[in-house]
Amino acid sequence: MSRARAALTEGIEVLDEHGQRETIQIPAERPLTVFVDKRELVTLMTLGAEPELLVLGYLRNQRLVDSVHDIESVTVDWEVNAAAVRTRAGIEDFDRKTAKRVVTTGCGQGTVFGSLMDELDALALPGPELARISQRALVVLLEAMRRQESTYRSAGSVHGCALFTIAGDEARLDLFVEDVGRHNAIDTLAGWMWLRGTSGADKAFYTTGRLTSEMVIKSAQMGVPIVVSRSGITQMGHDLATQLGLALFGRATNRHFLCYSGFDRFDGDPTLAKAPAVAPGAGVSGAPGP
Amino acid sequence: MSRARAALTEGIEVLDEHGQRETIQIPAERPLTVFVDKRELVTLMTLGAEPELLVLGYLRNQRLVDSVHDIESVTVDWEVNAAAVRTRAGIEDFDRKTAKRVVTTGCGQGTVFGSLMDELDALALPGPELARISQRALVVLLEAMRRQESTYRSAGSVHGCALFTIAGDEARLDLFVEDVGRHNAIDTLAGWMWLRGTSGADKAFYTTGRLTSEMVIKSAQMGVPIVVSRSGITQMGHDLATQLGLALFGRATNRHFLCYSGFDRFDGDPTLAKAPAVAPGAGVSGAPGP
Numbered sequence: 001m002s003r004a005r006a007a008l009t010e011g012i013e014v015l016d017e018h019g020q021r022e023t024i025q026i027p028a029e030r031p032l033t034v035f036v037d038k039r040e041l042v043t044l045m046t047l048g049a050e051p052e053l054l055v056l057g058y059l060r061n062q063r064l065v066d067s068v069h070d071i072e073s074v075t076v077d078w079e080v081n082a083a084a085v086r087t088r089a090g091i092e093d094f095d096r097k098t099a100k101r102v103v104t105t106g107c108g109q110g111t112v113f114g115s116l117m118d119e120l121d122a123l124a125l126p127g128p129e130l131a132r133i134s135q136r137a138l139v140v141l142l143e144a145m146r147r148q149e150s151t152y153r154s155a156g157s158v159h160g161c162a163l164f165t166i167a168g169d170e171a172r173l174d175l176f177v178e179d180v181g182r183h184n185a186i187d188t189l190a191g192w193m194w195l196r197g198t199s200g201a202d203k204a205f206y207t208t209g210r211l212t213s214e215m216v217i218k219s220a221q222m223g224v225p226i227v228v229s230r231s232g233i234t235q236m237g238h239d240l241a242t243q244l245g246l247a248l249f250g251r252a253t254n255r256h257f258l259c260y261s262g263f264d265r266f267d268g269d270p271t272l273a274k275a276p277a278v279a280p281g282a283g284v285s286g287a288p289g290p
Numbered sequence: 291m292s293r294a295r296a297a298l299t300e301g302i303e304v305l306d307e308h309g310q311r312e313t314i315q316i317p318a319e320r321p322l323t324v325f326v327d328k329r330e331l332v333t334l335m336t337l338g339a340e341p342e343l344l345v346l347g348y349l350r351n352q353r354l355v356d357s358v359h360d361i362e363s364v365t366v367d368w369e370v371n372a373a374a375v376r377t378r379a380g381i382e383d384f385d386r387k388t389a390k391r392v393v394t395t396g397c398g399q400g401t402v403f404g405s406l407m408d409e410l411d412a413l414a415l416p417g418p419e420l421a422r423i424s425q426r427a428l429v430v431l432l433e434a435m436r437r438q439e440s441t442y443r444s445a446g447s448v449h450g451c452a453l454f455t456i457a458g459d460e461a462r463l464d465l466f467v468e469d470v471g472r473h474n475a476i477d478t479l480a481g482w483m484w485l486r487g488t489s490g491a492d493k494a495f496y497t498t499g500r501l502t503s504e505m506v507i508k509s510a511q512m513g514v515p516i517v518v519s520r521s522g523i524t525q526m527g528h529d530l531a532t533q534l535g536l537a538l539f540g541r542a543t544n545r546h547f548l549c550y551s552g553f554d555r556f557d558g559d560p561t562l563a564k565a566p567a568v569a570p571g572a573g574v575s576g577a578p579g580p
Binding site for chain 1: 302306307308316318425445502521528553
């Protein structure tokens with residue numbers, strides 16, 4: 001696997017309402033065309049922070065490759081904005097798997113291949129007695145996100161996504177990823193987990209994005225039963241989470257949150273509810289450019 | 291054209307950090323499978339406010355139909371979540387046009403068919419001397435958005451998009467649309483314009499979403515040279531707008547904004563810069579769930 005790197009922000013000159021020119025930082029965004037065994041699969045627009053993990057996670061979440069061991073190499077070259085994936089035995093039914101298109105929400109029109117929806121019933125998450133989160137662990141998670149340095153803070157307009165390991169009242173940050181799109185960010189986490197063969201049973205996702213249908217689907221696919229968002233929820237996200245048994249927390253910043261589903265995975269402790277003194281808009285508590 | 295209607299919000303029970311149960315409204319979200327001459331094209335996840343215009347705009351912005359006159363009827367039936375499009379003469383090269391997939395940003399993975407990118411050079415907007423906006427008209431536009439009643443205010447988690455006609459220091463709201471995805475919202479505006487044969491030359495778009503590559507592309511496709519966003523911008527959005535000559539305004543709420551590109555289309559008046567007294571988070575000035 002290559003370790004391609006590229007600048008994550010660039011400066012541009014803007015004009016403000018006072019007629020002043022200033023230079024601000026904006027997030028980089030570059031096309032990454034994915035070739036699988038020399039066949040063009042898709043072009044992803046990405047910040048470019050973790051392109052190899054993004055490609056792995058994309059292949060995984062689109063269910064194009066069953067095992068990471070089927071992948072021989074992933075080589076990203078920003079000179080040509082291309083990711084070359086080599087598989088050991090090729091992808092079975094490549095055409096069929098990539099034929100059907102279901103356009104999902106999130107931005108409105110994210111792509112999830114059709115066969116994915118058919119799998120939903122097959123997804124089984126660990127029960128509430130095995131996978132749960134306490135209010136204290138949730139507060140620890142949100143505090144970690146509040147302190148997280150990010151491209152968002154310096155340039156805005158990116159979504160952040162993080163993977164946490166939950167153990168009792170502790171929440172340990174495993175990986176934090178940002179991208180111009182939250183689908184890319186969560187796919188990158190998926191790639192990280194897939195590469196390590198990490199189970200999602202004791203994990204929780206954090207995302208700055210809304211809890212839409214495909215975020216719930218991707219979490220369930222990766223076996224992560226708990227998802228925390230700074231933002232809100234849509235009906236399909238709620239319906240799917242209820243159906244699949246995920247615990248969803250939204251509007252989550254500092255010590256405030258709403259549990260939308262999976263109440264039975266949550267150990268509440270209202271004594272933790274009182275918010276600490278935090279400067280308005282401090283840390284990640286401000287909402288990003290949607 | 292049918293006029294299918296459906297509920298835009300639904301109430302769900304949530305649990306807050308104080309251990310209190312409450313019922314909140316969340317935006318509806320439903321699949322709408324588009325059939326063109328009985329062939330399945332795509333499934334859009336939508337709020338469902340203006341499904342017929344959404345379908346028209348989607349066909350238009352995906353460049354699947356050249357003229358609205360080629361479309362005989364659009365019939366949406368929420369009983370089966372389907373939109374039946376009948377064309378007069380069928381769609382030429384249907385398979386080729388829908389074959390290539392370029393996944394763009396926004397959410398990270400919105401779908402824009404490949405051929406669209408090839409058209410970019412062909413897009414020509416009216417020059418700065420013909421299509422421009424004054425700071426006063428911009429303030430009027432932002433004030434209209436601040437006062438706009440919306441599903442976002444009652445349920446959050448939706449993107450808003452509006453079309454304005456700019457005339458001197460005036461900005462007249464033509465249409466305001468919300469959807470779970472901002473691609474859908476802007477496609478719906480495109481459908482409205484297409485149906486009326488409206489030129490974009492004297493128009494400006496407002497969106498709550500980020501100024502990403504496909505938002506710029508869609509604006510240019512519709513001949514709208516001015517785009518205003520409450521949110522920020524990504525590099526591809528900036529690069530394309532600069533290349534295509536669009537004026538982009540971001541971080542725009544009340545009287546504050548940043549002009550990212552197309553300075554030559556803007557008549558600034560810094561005397562309007564002083565912000566009026568507005569309660570924090572009032573109106574649409576708060577960011578939505580991205």
